[in-house]
Amino acid sequence: MLSFWEKKHFLDFDLIVIGGGIVGLSAAIQYKKQFSDKKVMVLERGLFPSGASTKNAGFACFGSITEILDDLNHQTEQEVLDLVKKRYSGLCAIREEFGDEALGYQATGGFELITENEIAELNQLDRINKLLFPLFGDSVFEEIKDISKFGFSKNVLKVIQNKYEGELDTGRFIQSLWDRCQQLNVKILTGSEVKHLDIEKSEVTVRDGESGITFKSQKIAVCTNAFSKSLIPQLDILPGRGLVMVTKKLPKTIPWTGSFHFDKGYVYFRNVDNRILLGGGRNMDFEGEQSTDLVVNYKIRDYLKKTYSEIITPGTSPEFEMEWAGIMAFGSSKTPIVKMINKNVGLAVRLGGMGVAIGWETAGDLVTQISKV
Template identity: 20%
Template sequence: MEADKKRLKPFPPYWDAPLWYELSGPVYQEPSLKGNEVSDILIIGGGFTGLSCAYELKRRFKDKRILLVDAYMVGSGASGRNGGLMLNGLAFQDLFPCEIEAKIYLSTMATIKEICEIIQRHGIKTAYGLSGTLSVFTNHRSSEMAQRYVEKMNSLGLPIRYLYSHELKNILPMEGVVGAVLDPYSGHLNGLGYLLGLKGYLKSNGVRIYEYSPALRILEGKELKVIFPHGEIKSKAIMLATNAYTPSLGYFKREIMAIEHHVTAARLPHEQIERFNVSGFDDDRSPLSYGTFLPEGYVIFGGGTTCSVEYHLWNRFALKNNQKDLPKVMEATKKAFVSYFPKLRNLSFDHIWSGPIALTPNRMPLMGITGEYGNIYYALGYNGHGVTLANLGGKVMADLYCGNTAKWQDLPFVNAQSKKFPPDPIKYVGFNLYWKVFKKIPRFFAH
C-alpha cells in the first residue's frame, strides 16, 4: 500500500509543530493498520530508538519480517520535538568508576559517529554538524566538580577540556558563567529530517511501517499479540521504543515520569551567527537550560524556568497547549536566555512547541529485556538527552535480540534493576509541590 501523497505535519493535532518541521523536507503519511498482521519483530515507536533498531535489525536479518508502528507519524514524539543537541555521556553524573564513565562516553561518541555515517552513506538530507558543545557552570562549586571530572576523563584519554571564563569568551560570549567543559565530539542534528530520511531507506528495504496506529494492549505469550484500534499484530518479539508513552501500555508505570517540556526558537541577527563557534550548550541551573545554534540562523532554547516543565496526573499528557499560558512561557524562557546573552534582549522568540519526555528516578536510561517469556525488549527514559542515547538504545535492543550482551554488560543502565517513583497521586503531589517551592525537579523520592 502506497503512502498517502499528502504533505502533513507529523504531530498530534493538539501540539504546535516545532521549527524542525519548517527546516525539513515534505512529510508523507503511511497507511494505518487495518486488519491482522504477523511479524518476526514488531517495533512500537517511530522515533530515534525505533528506527535505529529497525536499521540495525534489517542489516543483520534481511529475511525477517519487521514491522514498525507509531501512534501518529514517524518523528512525532520527542525525537522530532527536541533541542537538537547530540551529547556524549550522562551529563557529568560522576556516579560510577572512571572506567565505566569512560565506556559510557565512548559508547555515545561512537553513536554520534554512526549517525553521521548513516547520513552520508544513504544521502539523507538533513542538517547536522560536529562543532562541539559546552556544559557551562554558573557557580564555583559545580565548576570545581567539573574540573575534577575532566581530569579523571583526561587520564583515560577522553578529549574533553575545561575552559575558564576568559577562554570561553572566544568560543561562546556568555555572561554569568564561571567556567565550562568543551566536548569537541558532540554537535547538533535536525532529528526530524534524519528520521524522515531513515524512514525512506527502511521502507525501500522491506520494513513495513504503519502510522496513526496506536498500540492499545500487549498480550504476552511465546507468541505476542498487540491490539490496535482496527486490527492486531502477532509477533515473536516486540521492541518497546515508546519512551514517555510506555506507561500507557502497562509497562514501567513507576520507573518513568512523563514530563511535558516546552521549547522555543528565535531567528538570530546575521552578525551574531558567526560569533557562536559551537553547536550549543547546556548549564548547571535548576531547572536546567540549553541552547542550540543552527546554521540556518536560528537559536533553539529550552528550560531555565519553572514555566518550561509540567507533570500531569497518571503520566497523562495535556490534550492541547493552554494558549493563554504560552506568552508567559515564552517571556520566562526569553528572560533565562537573555541572562546569558544580554546583547540579544531584543530577540523575538516566535516559535514554541511542547511534548513529553521521560524522566527516571536516577536520571539514567533503561535498556533491557522484560516479559514473562523474555521476548519484549525495551530502551527508554532518556531524561532529555535522547538524541544520542535514543539512537544508542535502538542498537542495544538489536544486540540484545541477537544475544550479543557482552559488549554492553558494563553499562550500568543495561539489564539493571531500576528504581521506582512512588505511585500517583503521591508522585503528582510531591513533584508539583517540590517544583513550586524549590524550583527544581526532585530526585529524592525514588526507591
C-alpha cells in the same frame, strides 16, 4: 471488516516495533540488517513521531562539566565514565552509519556558561579531564580565554568548551532513519496507535475506526519511551515535558555556533540558520512538566524569555516565531530500560534527555536480546 487479501498478506509479521521514534526506527533497521528475509513493521501512533524524536534540540552531546559533576554525586567514577562512553560511542555510531552530511552534523563543540552559582565547581575541571582521559586521550573541557566575542551578560564569568560535542539537524536524522527503513523494506504505518498488547499471544491491536485490527508477530519490540505505561503499567517511568522555542531570523549575524548549556544544563540554546533555538527550563516547574500533554508551560516560557534577554543577548527582546513541546522519559536511573518481558516481547524505553546520543545503540541492545531467544 477485513478482506481475504488483507488477512492473507497484512496481518502476520516476524517483528513488530511499537513506536516510530529514534529507538523504534533504529531497532527495525538493525533487526532487518541482520535478518533480511524477515517481515518487519513499525507502528507509530502519530502522523509524525509524536514523543521526543522530532521535537528535540539536536544537541549531539554527552554531558557538560556541571552535569558530569552532578552525576558523580549519585554514581561512582566508573559508572559516570561508562555513561559518557556509551553516549560518545552512540554519537560516533550514527555518524558512521548515516554520515555527517545526511545527519546535518556539525562538529561545532559544546559550551557551558558559568555564573557565580557554578564557579566553585570549576576547581574540579582537572579531575574530570583526568577521569575522561582514557576515553579521549585528550583534555575534553577547556576554559575559553576571551569570552567577550559571545556578547553574553556580565553575569557569565566563564565559558567552558567541550570540543568533542556537536549538533545535528533533528529532522535530517529522522529522515535518514526513514530512508534506511525504506531501503531495507521495513513497513512503517503511521496514525496507528496500539491500544492493546497481548504479551502471551504476541499480538497487538491497533485502533481502526470503532473497532481494531489485530496483528500477530513472532517478536514484538516496545519502543514507546514516555508512553510505555499505557501498554506495560508496572514500569519505572515518569514523563518529562520539554519546551523549545525558535526566534525569527536575526538581522545581525550571530557571533557563535555550537551547543550551549546554561543553569547546570537545564537551559540549552544553539544557532540554527541565524535564529536562536532555546529550550529547557524544566527545573522551574518539575511537577508541572511531569506530563504527557503536548502543551506550552507559560511559567517556563517566561523564564526562557528572561534568560534570553538577560543572559544570552542582554538588553534585547526576543521575537520568537515558533514554540513546541516534546515528551522525554525519566525514572530512578539514567540508564534506559532494555529487557525481554518474555521470550517474544522486549522493550527499550526511558531514554532521558540524551536519546540522540544513545538511541541507536540502545535499540541495538534490544535487537541483540530479541534475536537471542
